[in-house]
Amino acid sequence: MSLESHDSRTEAEHNDLDKALMKKIGQRWDLAFESPSLREIWTTLAHATCPTKSDDEYYDFFKDSREELTRLLNAAWKTKNFRAVRSLVYLNPSKKILIHKASPKDEMIATKNAWDVEYVGDSHEVLLETLRAMNKSAHAKYSNILPIVQSSGMGKSRCVHEAARFVFTLPLNTRPVEESSGYPPSDSQVFTYFRDATRGMITEARAACCAFFKALFSTSIKFLESNLSTNFKTPQELALAWRGLLQDKRGEFYADVCLEAKRLLAVGEIPQQSGEEVITLACDEGMRLRDVIRARVLSKVPTGEDIAIMLYVDEAHGLTSLVITEDPTRNMYTSFLSVAARLLGFDFVALTLSTNSSLSKLAPPMDVHHSARVVPKNTLFLQPPFTELGFDYYEGGRALFHPNTMSLKDVAEESFMIKFGRPLFWTRWEGSANVNWVRKDMINFAHTKLIGHGNILPTGASPEERERNGLLAAIGTRILLEFDTSREESRKREMQLVEGHMRIAYSVPIHRQYIRSGYPSEPILAEAAAHEMNSETQPIINVLSNSIDNGLIDKGNRGELVARLILTQAYDKAIQTSYPQPWKYSRGVTVAAFLTALISEKYIEDVLNCAPDGGRTPLKKAFKNAYIRFTHFAQNGKNNKVDTDAALAGIVRGMAVQVEHNQRDIDIMIPITLGEDKLREEIMTGILIQVKDKATPAALSISAKKINFFPADCQVPRPYITIIMQLGLQTAIDIRQYRLPLSAQELSSPSRVMTKQGHQRTTRSTENSLHPRYQINIRGCSGTVYGVVDNKDVYAKVLATRNVIQEHPRNAPRNLAALRRLKPVWERNKQCFEWIRVPALQGELDGWEDEDLPMEDEGIFVRGDPDTDAMLVDESDAFGPVINLGSMSH
Numbered sequence: 001m002s003l004e005s006h007d008s009r010t011e012a013e014h015n016d017l018d019k020a021l022m023k024k025i026g027q028r029w030d031l032a033f034e035s036p037s038l039r040e041i042w043t044t045l046a047h048a049t050c051p052t053k054s055d056d057e058y059y060d061f062f063k064d065s066r067e068e069l070t071r072l073l074n075a076a077w078k079t080k081n082f083r084a085v086r087s088l089v090y091l092n093p094s095k096k097i098l099i100h101k102a103s104p105k106d107e108m109i110a111t112k113n114a115w116d117v118e119y120v121g122d123s124h125e126v127l128l129e130t131l132r133a134m135n136k137s138a139h140a141k142y143s144n145i146l147p148i149v150q151s152s153g154m155g156k157s158r159c160v161h162e163a164a165r166f167v168f169t170l171p172l173n174t175r176p177v178e179e180s181s182g183y184p185p186s187d188s189q190v191f192t193y194f195r196d197a198t199r200g201m202i203t204e205a206r207a208a209c210c211a212f213f214k215a216l217f218s219t220s221i222k223f224l225e226s227n228l229s230t231n232f233k234t235p236q237e238l239a240l241a242w243r244g245l246l247q248d249k250r251g252e253f254y255a256d257v258c259l260e261a262k263r264l265l266a267v268g269e270i271p272q273q274s275g276e277e278v279i280t281l282a283c284d285e286g287m288r289l290r291d292v293i294r295a296r297v298l299s300k301v302p303t304g305e306d307i308a309i310m311l312y313v314d315e316a317h318g319l320t321s322l323v324i325t326e327d328p329t330r331n332m333y334t335s336f337l338s339v340a341a342r343l344l345g346f347d348f349v350a351l352t353l354s355t356n357s358s359l360s361k362l363a364p365p366m367d368v369h370h371s372a373r374v375v376p377k378n379t380l381f382l383q384p385p386f387t388e389l390g391f392d393y394y395e396g397g398r399a400l401f402h403p404n405t406m407s408l409k410d411v412a413e414e415s416f417m418i419k420f421g422r423p424l425f426w427t428r429w430e431g432s433a434n435v436n437w438v439r440k441d442m443i444n445f446a447h448t449k450l451i452g453h454g455n456i457l458p459t460g461a462s463p464e465e466r467e468r469n470g471l472l473a474a475i476g477t478r479i480l481l482e483f484d485t486s487r488e489e490s491r492k493r494e495m496q497l498v499e500g501h502m503r504i505a506y507s508v509p510i511h512r513q514y515i516r517s518g519y520p521s522e523p524i525l526a527e528a529a530a531h532e533m534n535s536e537t538q539p540i541i542n543v544l545s546n547s548i549d550n551g552l553i554d555k556g557n558r559g560e561l562v563a564r565l566i567l568t569q570a571y572d573k574a575i576q577t578s579y580p581q582p583w584k585y586s587r588g589v590t591v592a593a594f595l596t597a598l599i600s601e602k603y604i605e606d607v608l609n610c611a612p613d614g615g616r617t618p619l620k621k622a623f624k625n626a627y628i629r630f631t632h633f634a635q636n637g638k639n640n641k642v643d644t645d646a647a648l649a650g651i652v653r654g655m656a657v658q659v660e661h662n663q664r665d666i667d668i669m670i671p672i673t674l675g676e677d678k679l680r681e682e683i684m685t686g687i688l689i690q691v692k693d694k695a696t697p698a699a700l701s702i703s704a705k706k707i708n709f710f711p712a713d714c715q716v717p718r719p720y721i722t723i724i725m726q727l728g729l730q731t732a733i734d735i736r737q738y739r740l741p742l743s744a745q746e747l748s749s750p751s752r753v754m755t756k757q758g759h760q761r762t763t764r765s766t767e768n769s770l771h772p773r774y775q776i777n778i779r780g781c782s783g784t785v786y787g788v789v790d791n792k793d794v795y796a797k798v799l800a801t802r803n804v805i806q807e808h809p810r811n812a813p814r815n816l817a818a819l820r821r822l823k824p825v826w827e828r829n830k831q832c833f834e835w836i837r838v839p840a841l842q843g844e845l846d847g848w849e850d851e852d853l854p855m856e857d858e859g860i861f862v863r864g865d866p867d868t869d870a871m872l873v874d875e876s877d878a879f880g881p882v883i884n885l886g887s888m889s890h
Contacts, residue, residue, distance in 0.1 A: 003068050004089040009537055014083045016791050020783075021045055021082060038073045045082055048790070049091040051573070061090055092537065102437040102445075104181070110438040111183045113431030115158070120423075121390035121397075123155065124162035128307075130386060131167075131349050135307050138349070140381040142341040148353045149385035149515075151504045152449060153424025156353045157184060159389055160312045164243045166236050167310045168293050170216060171246065172254075175315035182315065187250070191318055193258045194332045198322045203272070205324050205332060208261070209339040210278045211270040215260035216311075217285035221292050223253055228296075235297050235306065279342045287346040308347035311340070316352040351386075385508040391520065394419040394426045401652050403680040408627055408673060411652050412586040414442050414524065420653060421522030422504075424449075447528035450474060452500040466500070469493070472547065473501035474532035475540060477519040478632040479564040480658055481547075482554040485514040490552045518635075523586060523654045526632035530585035534572055540565060541794050548798060559693025560658065560667055562781070562798055563725050564633050567656070567670065567689075569788040570598035571630060586654050588629030591672060591687075591721075592620055599776075600787050612719070612772035619774045622719040626674050628687070630656035633668075643709050644684040644718075647671035652679060665707050667691045674718060681711070685771075687721045693728035693799050700724045700777070710771055719772045726779040728799050 009017075025044060029036050036044070039062055046058045062069055069085075076082040085091075102110070131146065138144040148156050164171065174194070175186035190212075197208035227245050232238040246253060264270045270278055290308040294301065313319070319333035340350045394400060400419050401411070410416065418425040425446065432438035438445075448454055451470030475481060476497065483494040491514045497503035498517050502525060507516040519525070533540060544565065547553045553561075574589040574597040592608060599607050608620040634655045636642065642659060650657055651671040659667050668689040675683055688702050688709065702722040704710055710718060778785050781799060782792035789795055804824045808816065820831035833841035 003065060003072075005084070005087040006089045006092055009083075009087075013538065013542070014081075014086065016793075017048070017086065018080060018082055020790065021048060022080060024048065035077075038070055038077075041073055041077060042069060042085070045085055046091060049086050051577075102435075102441040106432075106436050106438055108181065108183070110428055110432040110435050113435070114424075114427035115183060115431075117427040117430045119158060119162050120395075121155075121393035123159045123388065123390040124166075126388050127159055127386065128163050128166060130388075131307055131310070131351075134383060135347055135349055138344060141344070142337070143381040143383065144344060144348060145337060145341055145350045145352070146383045147385045148351055148387075148389075149498075149505050149508055150387055150389050151422075151498050151502055152500075153422045153502070154389040154391070154504065155423045156389060157314050158423070160314070160351060160353065161243075163310070165240050167307050168235070168239050168242055170220065170309065170311040171250070171314070172311065173314040174318035176318045176321060179315075179318075184314070186315065186318070187254045189251075189254050189258045193261065194319060194336070195322050198324045198332055200324075201326045202324055202330055202335065205330075205335040206339060207265065207270050207272050207278065209332075209336050210282050211261040211264040212257070213282040213339060213343065214264060214270065214285045215257045217282070217289040219253065219257045219260055220289050222256075223249075224292060224296070231296050231298055233298050235293075235299070235301060238293065238297055276342075279339060282339065283343055283345065286343055286348055290346045290348070306347065307349055310349050310351070312351040312353060314353045317354040382510075382512070384510045385505075385512070387505045387507055390423055391504075392420060393423065401679075403648065404678045406652075407678055408588050408629060408651070408676060411679065412584070412588065412629070412654070414439070417523035417527065417586060417654075418442060421520070421525065425522075425524050442524065443528055443531070446524050447531060450477065450502050450525060450528050451532055455500045469496055469501050471532065471536060471543060472552075473497050473503060473519075474529035475543065476503065477522070477525055477529035478533065478568055479561065480518070480633050480635060481561075482518075482556075484551055484554045487551045489550070491515070493552055519632075521632065521634045521653050521655050523631065526654065527584070527586045530572060530631055531583075533568075534576075534583075539790060539794070540569070541791065541798065545794050545798050557661055558798055559691045559725075559727050560661075562693070562727055562795060563668060563689065563691040564656075564658065566725075566781075566786055566788060567598070567668070568630075568633075570594060570786075571628070573597035573788055585631050586629070588627045588651075588654075591623040591626045591628055594628050595619075597787055599778075600783060600785055603785070604787070607776060610774060610776075612774055615772055617719075617772070619719075619721070622772065622774070623672070623674075623721075625676065626672050626685075627676070628670055628672050629654050630670055632656075633658050636660055642666065642669050642688075642707060644681050644686070644711065647684040647686045648679060648681050651684070665690075666702055672720075682716070685710075685718045685720045687723060689723045689725060692724065692726045700726075702773075702775075704771055704773065705769065714770070717770050717772065719774060721774045721776065724775075724777040726777070727781040727795075 021044065025031070025036060025041070028044075039059070042062050043055065043058050046053070072085050076085050127148075134143070134146060148160075150156055160169070161171070163169070172190060173184055173187050174191050175182050177186060177188045177191055179186070193212070194208065197205050223245070224242070227249070228238075228241055232241065265272065270281065286309065293308055313336075316333060319336055320331050322332035324330045324332065324335070337350075337352075343350075400416075406416070415429065418429045425442070428445070429439060429442065450473050452466050452473075453470075455466065472481065472493070484490040485494075494503070494517055495515060498505050498515065503517050503519055505515055505517045509516070536543075541562075544553065544561065548555060548558070571589065571594060572585060574593040575583050575585050575587070577597065578589050578593045579587070595607055596604050609618045611618055612622075629651050631654045634650075634653075634657055636646075636657045636659050638660045640646070640660075642657060646657060647669065648671070650669070651673055656671070657669040659669065666688045668687075668691065670687040670689070672685045672687060673679060673683055674685060677683060686709065688704065688707075690700055690702055692700070702724070704720050709720070781789060781795045783789045805816065805819060808819050810816075817831055820827070820829060823832055826832050828841055828843050830842045
């Protein structure tokens with residue numbers, strides 16, 4: 001029998017896994033005297049590669065495939081290269097979501113129906129207020145143009161369409177004609193008109209834009225007079241009637257506009273070699289349109305007090321794709337805006353919208369704007385991009401969840417999860433009640449949007465780059481990635497995720513040098529992200545490590561980033577070991593299942609059996625019917641209290657909480673519900689976590705009482721768990737090694753664990769309290785302590801703090817001495833202080849500065865009063881990481 005293979009791991013990844021496997025085998029067998037059997041090699045390798053199967057399943061497969069496996073295992077053991085065995089399809093089952101796939105026709109029907117779902121929210125009002133304030137001071141060029149920069153599915157098109165009910169609006173969609181699947185449809189005649197205008201000089205393209213605007217305004221006057229002959233009481237009545245007219249006759253309207261624009265160019269009314277003077281012709285026509293509009297309205301609005309004409313260009317990336325022949329660095333979009341920016345003095349505003357890959361071009365930094373070189377600086381003003389679109393508006397701001405009405409199963413239903421976040425998901429759901437498979441395909445739809453498979457690739461981009469961005473998007477959706485805004489490549493990548501991978505733009509500063517963005521809590525998107533992360537064969541920690549090395553991810557707070565990854569992977573593993581495929585990550589798991597996935601097999605029984613100080617009930621009994629549910633993390637604000645109300649909100653949305661960085665007591669809160677009853681505050685508790693990535697051990701304690709986690713009037717005991725994740729502990733030898741530019745395989749994180757139950761102490765912190773505290777203190781970051789850490793060296797690399805000395809590419813003594821002489825930092829060494837005759841200032845430690853070397857005092861803290869904490873050290877291994885078990889009541 002021939003066994004199928006499928007694998008996408010790199011050679012380096014296989015080498016790392018081979019070393020880890022041989023180390024594990026070496027721990028079980030003394031290879032100098034004995035060798036494991038082929039069946040034992042198979043079981044050990046299978047457990048490491050595919051931990052979701054049982055020993056019986058591994059054995060049955062071995063029996064059924066004995067001949068082929070014997071050949072592969074003999075060859076692998078001889079060479080100590082296990083790639084051929086590890087790559088078997090049996091050990092690499094597809095983790096892709098199993099869903100029904102809606103047809104393209106059904107997809108389009110659902111998209112059109114979503115457009116007709118009743119508009120909810122006040123984003124259009126916020127936009128109009130912004131435009132009116134902008135219009136009052138729109139005197140400089142470009143001050144009348146507002147780019148709307150936002151991620152897909154946030155309701156940009158619906159927002160401006162709704163605003164058109166209140167202001168006379170000229171809607172325009174310039175999506176390329178070949179992108180036929182989009183909705184609303186493209187105004188294809190206009191796109192073709194501008195495409196034809198790019199085949200010459202820049203001045204000719206500009207003349208085509210002038211002709212277009214003059215024709216747009218004059219045709220609007222004709223259409224208004226021939227189709228809407230009555231007067232209107234208010235500008236809003238006229239705007240609404242005009243919007244209805246264009247919904248019926250938009251194709252006819254733009255056909256007339258393009259025909260008139262071509263005529264203007266053909267007869268020379270708009271000269272091909274035009275300058276500033278021809279813009280006056282378009283301005284004059286715009287003023288005529290404004291006057292006609294106001295003459296038709298009985299209630300008069302003073303000039304400058306309100307917007308008279310609003311133009312929006314939807315799918316504006318279509319114009320950026322039209323490169324002008326004379327100068328490939330210029331495109332029709334820049335020419336279009338150059339003309340629109342000069343249409344001042346008649347209460348005209350223009351908006352640009354796009355969902356594709358050119359948002360950075362739509363809102364360029366001030367210092368690189370094409371027109372800035374010819375316009376005096378004091379006459380140019382670029383409006384800050386508008387990002388304030390609707391989020392969490394399913395019920396128009398009313399409550400989606402009421403305590404004691406829904407269970408854990410209820411909040412995990414897709415029909416509930418789609419109500420959170422951007423309008424894309426709930427409008428699609430509401431509009432597809434009678435459309436085949438669309439609702440059943442919702443997770444796959446979110447997954448496709450997240451990884452960008454439906455996106456048109458930008459010029460020069462590769463499918464591989466899109467795939468990398470899709471994986472980064474999935475990781476960011478779940479564990480809060482922050483980009484390094486000081487690096488151009490990082491800013492570019494962040495913008496790409498906004499443009500094509502559902503990352504939401506929070507704000508674009510006025511200087512436009514970078515964007516503030518992120519993935520806020522969207523349960524349906526987090527579910528899709530979980531499937532993407534778990535379909536990836538490359539370890540996620542390697543992705544993070546590479547992203548940090550490449551300068552993409554902000555290096556700050558790496559300990560918390562690694563902690564979020566470890567906790568997320570433990571949750572996913574718990575889902576996979578608790579339920580059969582297809583997995584639904586939003587359904588939640590028991591606390592015991594989560595801890596079993598989080599803690600290494602060697603020590604999980606100690607954790608589950610630990611008791612609170614002053615009590616006897618083991619953890620596994622106290623949390624016997626308790627569940628956690630988190631598919632993603634959310635960033636807590638500085639003033640947002642972490643308590644059981646927050647835990648209730650978290651478990652409803654399926655989110656854990658990352659506490660503000662400057663909070664001292666806890667860093668992470670994972671919500672727990674004590675039972676499967678209807679969700680309410682009275683059954684909520686949590687896992688409270690501190691993360692320490694310093695290279696020295698610490699005596700730490702978390703108290704729910706200190707942070708007021710439980711209500712003051714609570715009378716019923718609720719157990720809770722605290723975890724100290726001391727991730728950064730490395731031996732002095734490890735730190736010294738890391739000062740050299742070593743490979744990841746040479747880096748080290750502590751690997752041995754000592755455990756000891758907490759001791760009873762008669763101190764004030766061990767007094768009995770209402771809420772039992774179960775403490776887990778974990779030192780180190782390796783597979784010895786964590787059940788989801790496979791390659792401790794990569795984790796050590798990500799966690800290690802490196803300064804300018806450590807990152808220097810040449811580590812020869814004289815090179816480093818010369819670098820120190822430049823004094824990037826002041827240290828006690830000869831290079832910094834040879835100029836002063838004080839020997840103490842020139843001291844060194846074995847040739848290395850005593851910078852960050854940790855004290856080699858790893859051991860077991862006896863938890864208790866921080867003033868009287870004792871520490872027990874195992875003399876046999878002062879370097880080993882620790883799981884310190886011993887829970888107390890606060």
